[in-house]
Amino acid sequence: MEKGQKPGYAEKNFSLWLVAAALTHALVIFLAIYLQILDANRIVKPKIVTVSIVSLPGSGGSYEVSEKGGKEAAPAPSSEAPPHPAESKNSVTVKAAIPEVAAVTPKKETKPVKVKEKVPEPAPVPPKKVAVKPLPEKVKPKAVEKPADIAKALERLKQNVDKKAASPPQPSAGSLNNALSRLQQKVKSEGNPASTGTGSEKGSGSGGRSGAGKGYGGGGPTASYQAEIASIIMQNWEFSKLLLKNSYGMEVYVRINILANGTINKIVFDKKAPSEYLNNSVKKALEKSSPLPLIPKEEGKGDIWIGFVFTPEGIEK
């Protein structure tokens, strides 16, 4: 009798455990999935880091950014802005200002786009102002939440751009041509195209005031070629002067060896600036510019060396 009852009891008992185990497994699987969903749905807000100082590699480059004083910080760049047109007379500096927009305002996505849309209309000079103005917006991270402020800032920007566009009597031709022509004028006035570089022996030899310049007067083929490649390099140069704390001693003497097919063979830094940012930007601009246009036939078939002096304002002559 006892033996007859036991297996039934044991089976029932085991069945209960079986159900319990199945339920436990279901619960474990449910929990595993639920916890994962919970974990995935948890919104991890990125920690807001207040950056008081943005330091760049190198001793010379640092630019102070105050988060609180978004508006207080605004005057500083704008007060710095006016000297630009004064101290840099050639349009090369204007070109240098364009990359500032990209370099200074990488975080903001809405701002730079709008600014870029506004820039192409006026003369190449106004973008300098444009490049300066967005800084307060970039510095103040909460600017996005205040559309009224944005609208105001845009209005101000527009007004400034209009003023700038109206006041300078400079022609509103393409910035590239402008830069080229100004460089060429400069070359013409100085009469020594190779004076900026340590190389370009041929340029200095063949190009005199009476030289056989093709429409440049005293430039010679090297001068025009140098002006051409200078404008190309400037186009590829992404550098913001505003990111340098001071511009003292910020000169980069660099010479490049250009092969007959226009490829930059060597880049030699004769003198580097204290700021690695400037040095690197120059190097990148040169690398980006390769290959350059073919060397003029007047220069012979071999390679040539051309030197440049880069300053925060642009390529110096």
Next chain:
Amino acid sequence: MVDSKLGIFGLLSDAGPVVLFVLSILLSFSIVSWAIMAYKFTYVRKSLSESRAFLDYFFEIYNVDKAFVESEKYRKGSLPRVFRSGYVEYHALGDKVDIRQLKARIARAVKREANAESKRLSSLVPFLATVGNTAPFIGLFGTVWGIMTSFHNIGKAQSASLAAVAPGISEALIATAAGLAAAIPAVMAYNYFTHQISIIERDLEEFSPEFVAAFINEP
């Protein structure tokens, strides 16, 4: 809504039919083995504790009638069961047979019950060994199959990027993980139960002659 690419759910939803089949086998293995573990744990533990308590009482009084009455309290203990079977045999024979026959019949009854108890104790335990041995291989099979399919798909896609290779392998590896998850507790439980059962069996072997002697020497 649950994201289809989310964790375990994503892996399962993207897995192939063979991998899913393997996973379902492993899940059922795991459920059964955990049920066995729970059932056997309570059974063996109770058997051990009741056997100890009965033995203490038996050697204390050394009276078969009183011991039989006491054994009714320990219905799940192995030793009390064996004792009860011997006592039932002893009373069934009464004075019909001589003492030599009586001893042999009681010894046979006790041995039979000890064997039955041993079988009862070790029932279902071999399944744990089976799970412990085969689950990793079943999981491995699922993984191999999954990787095979995954490589086949990679070949079709003509891309060997990490983005193309990794998801398939990840899906496949869940089968091995499931196999190990089923096997590890099963192996541990198997070792534990075999040890506990061996203790009880040893007690049965040792004390069965004691019970027989107690019936024969009954005053």
